[in-house]
Amino acid sequence: xxxxxxxxGLKGQESFKKLNITPQENFDNKLLVRxxxxxxxxxxxxxxxxxLDKSFSKEIKVNCFYPLNxxxxxxxxxxxxxxxxxxxxxxxxxxxxxxIGGAFRDKIQVGSISILSGxxxxxxxxxxxxxxxxxxxxxxVHELKKNKIVESHxxxxxxxxxxxxxxNPIRKSRGSEGFWLNPINCDGVNFFEKDMxxxxxxxxxxxxxxRSLNIKPxxxxxxxxxxxxxxxxxxxxxxxxxxxxxxxxxGIGTTRTLEGFxxxxxxxxxxxxxxxxxxxxxxxxxxxxxxxxxxxxxHSIQAIYGxxxxxxxxxxNKNITMRVMDFYHHDEGKIRENWVPIDLIHILSQxxxxxxxxxxx
Numbered sequence: 001x002x003x004x005x006x007x008x009g010l011k012g013q014e015s016f017k018k019l020n021i022t023p024q025e026n027f028d029n030k031l032l033v034r035x036x037x038x039x040x041x042x043x044x045x046x047x048x049x050x051x052l053d054k055s056f057s058k059e060i061k062v063n064c065f066y067p068l069n070x071x072x073x074x075x076x077x078x079x080x081x082x083x084x085x086x087x088x089x090x091x092x093x094x095x096x097x098x099x100i101g102g103a104f105r106d107k108i109q110v111g112s113i114s115i116l117s118g119x120x121x122x123x124x125x126x127x128x129x130x131x132x133x134x135x136x137x138x139x140x141v142h143e144l145k146k147n148k149i150v151e152s153h154x155x156x157x158x159x160x161x162x163x164x165x166x167x168n169p170i171r172k173s174r175g176s177e178g179f180w181l182n183p184i185n186c187d188g189v190n191f192f193e194k195d196m197x198x199x200x201x202x203x204x205x206x207x208x209x210x211r212s213l214n215i216k217p218x219x220x221x222x223x224x225x226x227x228x229x230x231x232x233x234x235x236x237x238x239x240x241x242x243x244x245x246x247x248x249x250x251g252i253g254t255t256r257t258l259e260g261f262x263x264x265x266x267x268x269x270x271x272x273x274x275x276x277x278x279x280x281x282x283x284x285x286x287x288x289x290x291x292x293x294x295x296x297x298x299h300s301i302q303a304i305y306g307x308x309x310x311x312x313x314x315x316x317n318k319n320i321t322m323r324v325m326d327f328y329h330h331d332e333g334k335i336r337e338n339w340v341p342i343d344l345i346h347i348l349s350q351x352x353x354x355x356x357x358x359x360x361x
Contacts, residue, residue, distance in 0.1 A: 001235050003212045008295070009105060010282040019103040023194045026289065030101040033110040033142050034189075036149065041094040041116075045086045052078055061151040063298055065158060065323070066346035067125060067356065081154070084125065089118025089134070097180070098188035098327055098339070100294050102199070102287035109285055111141045111294045113180070113188075113327055113339055116156075120165070125158060126356040130165040137180060137249075139325050139341040141285050141296050153284070153298060155325060155341040160250035162359060169358040170348070171312035174264040175253020180339055181245070183329045186291060193290030203288025206295065206328045209239035209335060213278060218270040227270070231262045241334035251311070251344045272310035276303030285325075296325040305351050313351055320350040 021029070036055035043051045058074045068080055086092065098113040116136040120129040137157040142149045162169060163177060182188060193199055217230035237258060246261045247254045255264040278301055285296040299321040307315050323343040329336050345355045 001215050003208060003235055004214060006211065006279075008207055008210065008279050008283050009286060010284055011279075013105065016106040019106050019108065021103045021108065023192065023196060023199075026101045026103075027192050029108055029144055030099050030110050032147060033101075033144065033149065034096065034099060034112075037112075037114075037140075037142075038094060040082070041092060044092075045083070048078065048082060048086065052082065055149055056152075057145070057148045057150045060149065063151070063153040063323075065155050065343050066349055085116075088120060088122045088124035088129065089116065090121055092116055092118035094138075096189045097182050098292065098329075100287050100289040100292045100327065102289050104283075104286045107285075108144045109141055109287060110144065111285065111287060111296070111325070111327065112139070113341075114138050114140075115179075120161075124161070127158065127161055127359065128165065132164075134161055134164045135179065136161055137341065139327070139339070141294075141325065153296060153325075155323065155343055157250050157341065159344055159355070162355070163250055167359055169355050170251055170353070173251055173253035174268070175246075175248055175255045175260075177250055177253050180247045180254070181337075183292075183337060185331060186329065188292065188329070191290050191292075199288040199290055199293075201288070202291060202293040202328070202330045203286060205239060205330060206288075206293045206326070206335065207286065209236055210278070210295065210326075212236045212239070216270070216274070218267075218274055224267065224271075228262055228267055231266060231270075232258060239335050241332060241336040244335060245337050247337065247339040249340065249342045249344050252342070268309040272305060272307045272315075273303035274306055276301065291330045293328045293330065294326060298323055300324070311348070313348075313353060316351045318351060320347055322347060 040051045056074055060074055060077055061072050062077050063070050095115045101110045116138050120134045122129055137160055139155045141153040143151040212235040218227055221227035221230055240258050245256050252265055255261045280302040281300045283295045283297050287294050301322040305316050305318050305320050325341045327339040
C-alpha cells in the first residue's frame, strides 16, 4: 500500500509567501511567547490588563474549546477566558511540558503543552468547584506578528476537569485516564536545535505517518479481528516506536504500543467514522523543531458519526467536525510519543450529548 503524497495545509492559501526563520529566531520566539504566558499567570488579576495588552494584539482572534468557541478582541479574551480562570483558580500555576516553535507557510507560530494547577474555588465554564487542587491539561498554538500574538488556539481538557471533581458524565474510557507524562529522555521545553535538517525530518516523519492514515482497511475488513490485523500491519507501523505512547484526551484515554493504540482508540474510531476526510480544510499549523513536531487543525477533520463503537453513543449519521492538535516526540528514528488534545465535548455536542446539561443534574 503506497502512501499518497499531498499538501496537508489549509486550503485556499496558495498565494502565501513562505517564511524562513533561523534556529536562533525560532528559539527567541519561543522565549517571547513563554514569557508572555508565564507573566500573565504569575502576574494574576492585578496585572492582567497590562500583561494582556503587552502580549496580545487588541484584535486578537481566539479559537477556544467548547463552550467558549471562537471570538475576537482583547476585552472578550479577558472577560471570557482569563478572568474566569483566575477567579476559579486563585492560586494558579503553569508548568510547561513541551514548547515547539517554527514557521508554517507565512506564519510564525509557537505551540505548547502545559499543566495549569490550582485550588478549584469557584465555578469555571459551567463546572462546579470541589475546593481541591486540580490540574488542567492546556494545549496552545500562538501566532506572532511584530512581537505580539495575533491569533491563539487553546484547548483545555474540561472533561478531565469534570472527572477530577468526581463526576463522570460519559461512557467509561477505553484507555487510561490521568496525567500526561513529560517527554522521555528529552527536555521538551528548553532545547535549542541548531540543525534545521533534524527539525525538517521530524515534521516529515509525522506528516508521512498522518498521510498513511488515509489508507482505510475498515472499508473492506469483515470482522474486528481482521481489521485489527490490518491496522497492526498497516503502513503506519513503519513510523511508531515499539514502546510508543499515545496520550489521548479524557474520554478516550492514554495507550501504549501500536496494539494498545489500535484496541483502545484507532479501531473503534475508524469503525465509527468510516466516512471521514482528515484534511477537508487542512492544518493551520505544521511545525518541526528538533526531535519534536506538531500539527493542528481547526475543524480540519470532517466525518459522519456512523456507529456507537468509538464513544458508545447511538449513531446519528450526522456530519461532525473536530478540533485537534498533535504533538510528537521523535526518538530512535521513530515516533515515540504523541500527545493528542481533542475537543471531545465539542464533538459530543454535535451528536446531541450536552455535557454541561448532564453535570447540572
